[in-house]
Amino acid sequence: MEEVEEIIGLLDKVRERNLLVxxxxxxxxxxxEKLGITNILTLKKPLYAVVEEIASKAEEVVxxxxxxxxxxxxYRVLSIDLQKHGVxxxxxxxxxxxxxxxxxxxxLAAFLSRAQx
Numbered sequence: 001m002e003e004v005e006e007i008i009g010l011l012d013k014v015r016e017r018n019l020l021v022x023x024x025x026x027x028x029x030x031x032x033e034k035l036g037i038t039n040i041l042t043l044k045k046p047l048y049a050v051v052e053e054i055a056s057k058a059e060e061v062v063x064x065x066x067x068x069x070x071x072x073x074x075y076r077v078l079s080i081d082l083q084k085h086g087v088x089x090x091x092x093x094x095x096x097x098x099x100x101x102x103x104x105x106x107x108l109a110a111f112l113s114r115a116q117x
Contacts, residue, residue, distance in 0.1 A: 003100055004115040010093040011035055019090060020058040022050070024065050024074065027106035032064070034109040047077055055085035062090045067103045 014021060015036050022041045023029055029040050043050060043065075054061055063078055065071035079089050102111050 003096070004112060006096055007093070007100070007112065010096060011037065014062055014090075014093065017060075019060055019062050020054065021062045021064055022054070022078065023105055024071065025106070028064065028066075028104075031106045031109040035112070043074070047074075047081070051078065051081040051085060054082060055087055058087060060088040060090055062093055064094060064097075064105050066105055067094075067098055 015038075018039050020039050020041055021032060021037055022043065023032065024043050026042060029042050032040055041050070041054065045053070061082060063075050063082075065074040065078070075094075082089060097108075100111070102108060
């Protein structure tokens with residue numbers, strides 16, 4: 001339960017600071033929207049275009065690609081390229097999610113709902 005409270009606390013901080021959150025797809029976006037996160041960018045363009053867009057409008061970003069092999073690859077590329085453009089990567093939520101059983105961001109809202117029931 002402590003883990004769930006930490007996740008909720010970090011989500012609150014992301015909301016309060018209106019940090020840009022990058023997710024892979026529409027289901028991920030919908031899950032975060034259920035949790036009150038509204039500043040979300042979905043990966044719909046080539047990664048270089050995503051990096052340029054983010055670099056032009058954000059100083060800090062939360063990368064919430066899935067915690068599977070493909071998501072880890074995306075995270076690595078985005079993280080390196082964004083940092084080259086001077087964008088800070090906020091890893092706190094991602095690192096906490098790695099400690100949980102969750103592997104797909106689209107399941108985050110349901111995961112938290114079940115844990116609080």
